[in-house]
Amino acid sequence: MRVLWTxxxxxxxxxxxxxxxxxxxxxxxxxxxxxxxxxxxxxxAVPQKxxxxxxxxxxxxxxxxxxADPLHDASSILSRRSIYYEFDKYDVKDEYKPLIEAHAGYxxxxxxxxxxxxxxxxxxxxxxxNIALGQRRSEGVKKLLxxxxxxxxxxxxxxxxxxxxxxxxxxxxxxxxxxRSDMLYPGEY
Numbered sequence: 001m002r003v004l005w006t007x008x009x010x011x012x013x014x015x016x017x018x019x020x021x022x023x024x025x026x027x028x029x030x031x032x033x034x035x036x037x038x039x040x041x042x043x044x045a046v047p048q049k050x051x052x053x054x055x056x057x058x059x060x061x062x063x064x065x066x067x068a069d070p071l072h073d074a075s076s077i078l079s080r081r082s083i084y085y086e087f088d089k090y091d092v093k094d095e096y097k098p099l100i101e102a103h104a105g106y107x108x109x110x111x112x113x114x115x116x117x118x119x120x121x122x123x124x125x126x127x128x129x130n131i132a133l134g135q136r137r138s139e140g141v142k143k144l145l146x147x148x149x150x151x152x153x154x155x156x157x158x159x160x161x162x163x164x165x166x167x168x169x170x171x172x173x174x175x176x177x178x179x180r181s182d183m184l185y186p187g188e189y
Contacts, residue, residue, distance in 0.1 A: 070106070071185060077102045081188075083141060085179045087122075090136040092144060100141065103183055104148035111154070116189050117141045118182045119159045120166075122175035127161060134159030137181045 070076040083096045092100065107113060119138030121130040138157035145155055167174035 078106055081183045083137075083181045083183075084176065085137060085181075087175070087179065088125075088133070090119075090133060090140050092140055097144075100144050101148060104145050104150050107145065107150045107154050108148075111151070114154050114156065114186060115145070115150075116184045117145075117155065117157045118164070118184065118189070119157070120164055120178055120180050120182065121162050122178040123162045123165070123170070124175065125162075130161035131159050134161045141181045141183065 070078045073079055077099060080099055083092055083099065085091075085093075103115070107115060117138040119134030119136065119141075121133050121137075123130075125133070135157070138159055142152075142155045142157040146152055162178070165174075165178045166180070167177045
């Protein structure tokens, strides 16, 4: 492939190189006011439609829903970023696989976009144990994304252990919200 590009580049450069044999005068520019008759015999004026302006400042009407950022559109599955786990587990439940598949599709379509996967735990267990469990959780999500075709270079898996809780309570409900992996895009971490 590199050889082909080299040959094409050499051919393009050779085509551009020329010897000056005679100088050609510059082409004339026709100066017409809107609605005037075209120059030359036997030509007819073509009615011109008015040109409408386009507001590129965002101050006009709202952008169509299709142009909305799917990562931040509440109606898009891509706006969901957390995968929750059972106590002392790191396997991804089947209910979260469509979410991971959607993010894998987005990452494949946007190869320049990276994702940070943060594994989290509840406060129970030692600090060392929770760091290791959080890492297993984030690595599990990373491996699923890779199996779905996302290159490893787009993904980073880290563990925060119990250091970034969503809930600060000491109840089963609070602990359940803290046992998670968060999938984050640039600007979100």
